[in-house]
Amino acid sequence: MLSIDPRSREPIYRQIMNQIKEQVARGILKVDDKIPSVRELSTQIVVNPNTVSKAYQELEREGIIVTMRGKGTFIAEQVPEEILVKDIESVKTKLKQVVLEGHYAGIEKEVMQDWVAWYYKQFGGKS
Amino acid sequence: MLSIDPRSREPIYRQIMNQIKEQVARGILKVDDKIPSVRELSTQIVVNPNTVSKAYQELEREGIIVTMRGKGTFIAEQVPEEILVKDIESVKTKLKQVVLEGHYAGIEKEVMQDWVAWYYKQFGGKS
Amino acid sequence: MLSIDPRSREPIYRQIMNQIKEQVARGILKVDDKIPSVRELSTQIVVNPNTVSKAYQELEREGIIVTMRGKGTFIAEQVPEEILVKDIESVKTKLKQVVLEGHYAGIEKEVMQDWVAWYYKQFGGKS
Amino acid sequence: MLSIDPRSREPIYRQIMNQIKEQVARGILKVDDKIPSVRELSTQIVVNPNTVSKAYQELEREGIIVTMRGKGTFIAEQVPEEILVKDIESVKTKLKQVVLEGHYAGIEKEVMQDWVAWYYKQFGGKS
DNA sequence: GTGGTCTAGACCACA
DNA sequence: GTGGTCTAGACCACA
Numbered sequence: 001m002l003s004i005d006p007r008s009r010e011p012i013y014r015q016i017m018n019q020i021k022e023q024v025a026r027g028i029l030k031v032d033d034k035i036p037s038v039r040e041l042s043t044q045i046v047v048n049p050n051t052v053s054k055a056y057q058e059l060e061r062e063g064i065i066v067t068m069r070g071k072g073t074f075i076a077e078q079v080p081e082e083i084l085v086k087d088i089e090s091v092k093t094k095l096k097q098v099v100l101e102g103h104y105a106g107i108e109k110e111v112m113q114d115w116v117a118w119y120y121k122q123f124g125g126k127s
Numbered sequence: 128m129l130s131i132d133p134r135s136r137e138p139i140y141r142q143i144m145n146q147i148k149e150q151v152a153r154g155i156l157k158v159d160d161k162i163p164s165v166r167e168l169s170t171q172i173v174v175n176p177n178t179v180s181k182a183y184q185e186l187e188r189e190g191i192i193v194t195m196r197g198k199g200t201f202i203a204e205q206v207p208e209e210i211l212v213k214d215i216e217s218v219k220t221k222l223k224q225v226v227l228e229g230h231y232a233g234i235e236k237e238v239m240q241d242w243v244a245w246y247y248k249q250f251g252g253k254s
Numbered sequence: 255m256l257s258i259d260p261r262s263r264e265p266i267y268r269q270i271m272n273q274i275k276e277q278v279a280r281g282i283l284k285v286d287d288k289i290p291s292v293r294e295l296s297t298q299i300v301v302n303p304n305t306v307s308k309a310y311q312e313l314e315r316e317g318i319i320v321t322m323r324g325k326g327t328f329i330a331e332q333v334p335e336e337i338l339v340k341d342i343e344s345v346k347t348k349l350k351q352v353v354l355e356g357h358y359a360g361i362e363k364e365v366m367q368d369w370v371a372w373y374y375k376q377f378g379g380k381s
Numbered sequence: 382m383l384s385i386d387p388r389s390r391e392p393i394y395r396q397i398m399n400q401i402k403e404q405v406a407r408g409i410l411k412v413d414d415k416i417p418s419v420r421e422l423s424t425q426i427v428v429n430p431n432t433v434s435k436a437y438q439e440l441e442r443e444g445i446i447v448t449m450r451g452k453g454t455f456i457a458e459q460v461p462e463e464i465l466v467k468d469i470e471s472v473k474t475k476l477k478q479v480v481l482e483g484h485y486a487g488i489e490k491e492v493m494q495d496w497v498a499w500y501y502k503q504f505g506g507k508s
Numbered sequence: 509g510t511g512g513t514c515t516a517g518a519c520c521a522c523a
Numbered sequence: 524g525t526g527g528t529c530t531a532g533a534c535c536a537c538a
Contacts, residue, residue, distance in 0.1 A: 006322050011522060018224065025230055048523045087232040092242060094225045097145065098218060099246035103152055105214040109247040113240045115219060119226035120236040138528060164510060175530045180511070188315075195387050197510050197538030265513060272478065279484055291525060302515045307526070324523035324525050341486040346496060348479045351399065352472060353500035357406055359468040363501040367494045369473060373480035374490040392537060429538045 001036070004045050012047055016055035021064060024075060025123035033075045035065065128163065131172045139174055143182035148191060151202060152250040160202045162192065255290065258299045266301055270309035275318060278329060279377040287329045289319065382417070385426050393428055397436035402445060405456060406504040414456045416446065 002019045004012055023029040035041075038056060042049040056073060059065045066076045102112050129146045131139055150156040162168075165183060169176040183200055186192045194200040229239050256273045258266055277283040289295075292310060296303040310327055313319045321327040356366050383400045385393055404410040416422075419437060423430040437454060440446045447457045483493050 006325075007320050011323060013522075018227070021231065022227060025227060051523055054522085087228070088234065091225060091229045091232055091234060094221075094228070095239070095242055096246050098221045098225055099243055100145070100149055100152055100250060101214070101221070102218045103247065103250045104148065105218055107215065107218060109244060112222070112243050112247070115222055116226055116239050116243060117236060119223050120230065120239070123227060123230045133529095140528080165512095166510080175532090176511095177531090178529060180513095181528090183511085193388050194511065195538090196392060196512095196536085198387075199510065260514095267513080272481070275485070276481060279481055292527095293525080302517090303526095304516090305514060307528095308513085310526085321526065322523090323521085323527095326525065341482070342488065345479060345483045345486055345488060348475075348482070349493070349496055350500050352475045352479055353497055354399070354403060354406060354504060355468070355475070356472045357501065357504045358402065359472055361469065361472060363498060366476070366497050366501075369476055370480055370493050370497060371490060373477050374484065374493070377481060377484045394537075432538055435537085 002041070002045055004047060006047075012051050013055040013058065016041075016045075016047075016052060017059055020055075020059060022123070024064060029075050031075050031077050035073050035075065037072060129168070129172055131174060133174075140178050140182040140185065143168075143172075143174075143179060144186055147182075147186060149250070151191060156202050158202050158204050162200050162202065164199055256295070256299055258301060260301075267305050267309040267312065270295075270299075270301075270306060271313055274309075274313060276377070278318060283329050285329050285331050289327050289329065291326055383422070383426055385428060387428075394432050394436040394439065397422075397426075397428075397433060398440055401436075401440060403504070405445060410456050412456050412458050416454050416456065418453060 002016060004015050006012060008015065010018075020029065020035065029035065036044065038049055038052045041047075042052045045052075056065065056067070060067060063076055063078070065073050067073045099112065129143060131142050133139060135142065137145075147156065147162065156162065163171065165176050165179045168174075169179045172179075183192065183194065187194060187200075187203075190203055190205070192200050193203045226239065256270060258269050260266060262269065264272075274283065274289065283289065290298065292303050292306045295301075296306045299306075310319065310321065314321060314327075314330075317330055317332070319327050320330045353366065383397060385396050387393060389396065391399075401410065401416065410416065417425065419430055419433045422428075423433045426433075437446065437448070441448060444457055444459070446454055448454045480493065
């Protein structure tokens with residue numbers, strides 16, 4: 001279900017978060033879909049249960065998933081109104097950084113914009 | 128010269144690195160320009176000399192600056208041939224992540240592409 | 255495990271690096287072997303943890319070891335393709351210097367070549 | 382006469398030392414040849430006079446050159462008997478390190494030995 | 509003056 | 524427990 005790289009500089013709990021988010025964005029995981037329990041997932045991807053637990057807690061805080069006691073964990077209904085200015089600012093800061101690095105690596109503006117379009121298409125599964 | 132936010136989650140030494148890179152990209156710092164000594168900068172931005180030193184060492188490893196023993200530290204000539212596929216892959220991975228987050232935050236593709244163009248204009252100062 | 259000479263002109267962190275490299279080359283440390291944690295090694299060889307940490311970070315950058323967050327540090331799989339012309343040039347420059355010094359010290363060519371053979375045998379443990 | 386790289390990690394005074402030694406080894410500089418004064422050389426290669434001075438002091442300590450007050454600095458007669466065990470040990474240690482690095486870079490034993498022979502031929506000018 | 513190395517020790521994120 | 528970052532400050536080689 002998920003593929004984790006324990007050697008990556010990206011924390012494992014964030015890899016889990018991002019991959020679940022990505023699957024939601026792509027429409028692979030849909031609202032009310034059940035996701036594996038902490039134990040299941042942790043044995044599946046051979047990761048410390050604490051790590052999976054942390055990922056789930058963060059995802060819940062972000063409103064991506066909901067845990068229902070005794071029943072399991074599910075993809076939450078998205079609440080678009082909750083979009084915060086803070087998130088947008090965060091995205092802009094990160095984008096600026098990426099553009100800076102891309103610029104350094106000699107990537108042309110048009111190429112970068114094409115990549116943006118490509119990834120949007122990838123994540124368009126939701127609509 | 129630089130503005131550091133000690134509360135940020137981004138390590139201080141990386142903030143220093145990024146801001147210097149940005150100034151080079153914008154053309155504010157040019158090839159052979161001298162940058163402040165470790166001590167100078169550390170007192171200026173109220174940060175431990177070791178932290179500045181770490182930033183400078185990383186920048187040197189990346190080929191952004193060169194230090195000349197006992198003389199100081201200078202902006203290096205860029206070596207475009209050194210651009211590695213690795214860098215490009217890194218940029219793509221990060222961009223994908225940013226697009227994912229932007230998508231979540233409800234930012235439209237066109238808006239994101241405009242931002243890309245905007246930042247490119249900002250960093251185009253070099254040419 | 256390692257023997258450090260704090261009086262040497264060679265920085266301690268480089269002594270650590272070289273000895274670990276040597277143990278890998280000799281086959282004493284093998285791929286996926288765990289090496290001591292920063293704290294362990296630093297108490298063992300009576301050196302500041304920062305110094306060990308610096309050595310480990312450099313080794314990681316060189317691809318000799320990998321660290322897995324919160325788990326520890328391990329000998330990496332070697333990636334022979336990464337061998338760069340730069341490394342070879344560096345070896346040649348250093349060898350030239352050593353030969354120059356040897357020549358000055360009155361060491362005969364054949365003796366020096368024998369030593370090369372001898373050290374190769376020492377480091378051949380890997381195969 | 383000498384070519385200095387101020388960006389190198391090798392201290393400038395050592396670059397000066399090594400190049401003079403090399404020229405002696407190759408027979409370009411011969412016993413009793415006059416070498417430039419500190420001032421001359423420092424303006425020629427655009428280096429701080431202190432740096433040249435340090436190089437000359439070290440070379441004198443090693444017996445490579447002699448300074449005669451008011452007359453200038455000259456290549457000394459070599460005193461082969463002065464060869465110290467210490468020097469030989471130093472060469473062996475450095476050679477070991479170079480072989481280790483060469484081994485890492487995938488250089489074959491025979492290749493390294495050929496290089497040794499080659500450099501010996503270069504420095505054979507003296508004989 | 510300039511950067512490099514090191515100690516001593518704190519706090520934090522992560523697993 | 525494990526490594527990463529940071530402060531405070533010392534000492535050294537080099538130019």
